[in-house]
Amino acid sequence: MQNDGRLTHVLDPEDKGQDECGVFGVWAPGEDVASLTYFGLYALQHRGQESAGIATSNGKQILIYKDMGLVSQVFNEDHLHPLTGHIAVGHVRYATTGKSHWQNAQPTLGPTPFGTVALGHNGNLINTQALMAKVRDDAGEDLTGELGRGSSTDTAVITALLGAADNYDSLEEAALGILPALKGAFTLVFMDEGTLYAARDPYGFRPLVLGRLSAGWVVASETAALDIIGATFVREIEPGELLIINEAGPRSVRFADATPKGCIFEYVYLARPDTKIAGRGVNASRNEMGRALAREHPVDADIVIATPDSGTPAAIGYAQESGIPYAQGLVKNAYVGRTFIQPTQTMRQLGIRLKLNPMREVIEGKRIVVVDDSIVRGNTQRALVRMLREAGAAEIHVRISSPPVEWPCYFGIDFATRAELIASGLNVDEICQSIGADTLGFISPEGMIAATTIPESKLCTACFSGKYPIPVDHAKVAAGLDPAVEE
Ligand code: SF4
Structure with missing residues (x-):
């Protein structure tokens, strides 16, 4: 973003808080999951306009296409057609951590001991540097996935943590082990070759919902994205919940107790007016x-x-x-x-x-x-x-x-x-x-x-009140460090 005040009006017309991202995922055998994801992301375009990406899996391999720009600028029929399979993950991004360039576009893609993971993230971690140190401990300097390709985001760090999880037996177990170490806001939609996963941080800062298609399941940042592709709303993904979706349908496991603190700014400005959050329009x-x-x-x-x-x-x-x-x-x-x-x-x-x-x-x-x-x-x-x-x-x-x-x-x-x-x-x-x-x-x-x-007890109002649900250290931020307070 430019610093010149007037230039900002033109390049960034909102001149107000920009949401970081929108996430979307679908598990639907027999459906054109790439097109469903395209339209889901189209409905979530307001949540991020810098880059867009879709990854699909046919059960054997993951294919991905992503680029800078609006959903309609990034994708056309020629891009969507090769994205075959029955599982998809999609993402629209507005940069809050990491620069706005191609390497930071999502979904991120990385190898894991159990296959490949494609991951989209909405939120912002406040202990990225500590997690990065852990990645270097686990993986050494030989970084894989997006980190190895020059990405600098907290999302790439999550992907790298999953990639270095060789002390677990499955991606599900690795996620259950790693998610409690993430501090801050994270709404994740990710997949390996055979399974779709969705997770929401214990505070539930950002919305995430589950929807039903006649032939499968959808997860999305907002209910409006379900409406647009003809899915019916089932329920919100709970704060602290990991949802696993495959042939057996959705299965829920908890990685943390829920302490809901939904972002009140979603109601004020960020979410679409035709979305419902926590049952409220x-x-x-x-x-x-x-x-x-x-x-x-x-x-x-x-x-x-x-x-x-x-x-x-x-x-x-x-x-x-x-x-x-x-x-x-x-x-x-x-x-x-x-x-x-x-x-x-x-x-x-x-x-x-x-x-x-x-x-x-x-x-x-x-x-x-x-x-x-x-x-x-x-x-x-x-x-x-x-x-x-x-x-x-x-x-x-x-x-x-x-x-x-x-x-x-x-x-x-x-x-x-x-x-x-x-x-x-x-x-x-x-x-x-x-x-x-x-x-x-x-x-x-x-x-x-x-x-x-x-x-009020279930809302984050920190930008208005200064009362942060997770303790933060403003002095550390000024020094270029993570805001997380050391425990
Ligand atoms: S209410 Fe909390 S999460 Fe939402 S914008 Fe303000 S500080 Fe951020």
Whole structure:
């Protein structure tokens, strides 16, 4: 990502926490598993836009294709056709650890004492360096798999640990032995030549669900991916659970006790609105966040508009609760993905307009409430307020359906460092001034949590509260070390 503030708007239009990855797996004899995975990844594209990959197995050998870019840019019929078999694992990636280059694309592939493993990971480990030291102890300098090919991710380290597991009798046993040593957030979908596996860390930071096809089974980051391929939702993979899927169907074993701490940011921004997490619809949560925001921060205004698309359900909730009409004030270019083309100087000056453009006839002369889901660095909101003023808004009242983000995430969301988070240095009035709004209101932590209907004790809220479910050492991070606190 570029450091220049405006350039960031163009290259990384969200200017907010980016989720690391989406994972998908299928076990379905007689089905075109590569195509099912392609469409599953298509549904999960919002979770990662830097690279995409699919591995398949016919029971004897694993084939893999992956590359940089969106799912639709990486795959065509010619790539999918050779990916035959009845098992598949797929992945879309946004880099949080390791650079954004081909070697770090997933699924990772590596040899093990029991065959080959292809693995996709959503999350972020906080003890990667310690695990890497263990890999070097076990395997020496002769690294295999993606590590040997120059990958630098925590995912490659997990794959290497499985590869060096010659003191176990099977991949299942190796996974049960290794998973408890991983610290942090990990939602894994992996396979060897004959079996599909899915695992979720004991906190269940990231979602993972099991679905049923007429001819088999599916695991996916979000329920929306099940809907899109016609699978029915069966249940969530439990925190601390390893699921093994083969001819005998799914079999569950535990590698740790569950201590659920689902990421609340999934409800705020990350997950698709048509996904359900822990039985709660994401759209309903966002809508309720907007309603709570209207109760907590009312204002006299003519229209409520959203920053599309992630702010839309909360903006509708704000409008419903306040009685102020909802209007479409901004048009989003739905086709802006991640571009690797450097913008021209003129485009840099246009800022976020590549993605959002105001509807002058809706905005001119109006007192506007604009609802967004979060403020991370504040760059997008500053540019947005300027854009709305240029379009003739009489007043601009910014309402945010999450509290100020004051702390970094070490569990799979690529927020800025603490110093770059606008709310870590400024209070609400100062942020309001910095982005140039007339007024600014954030939902309270209590309001946000209540809107999910999930008990606070089962949620991670660390980026808002600083209360990390797993102890972390910020000083170690500043020194370039893993955040994990030594035990
Ligand atoms: S720190 Fe924030 S973004 Fe990260 S897992 Fe916790 S709630 Fe989610």
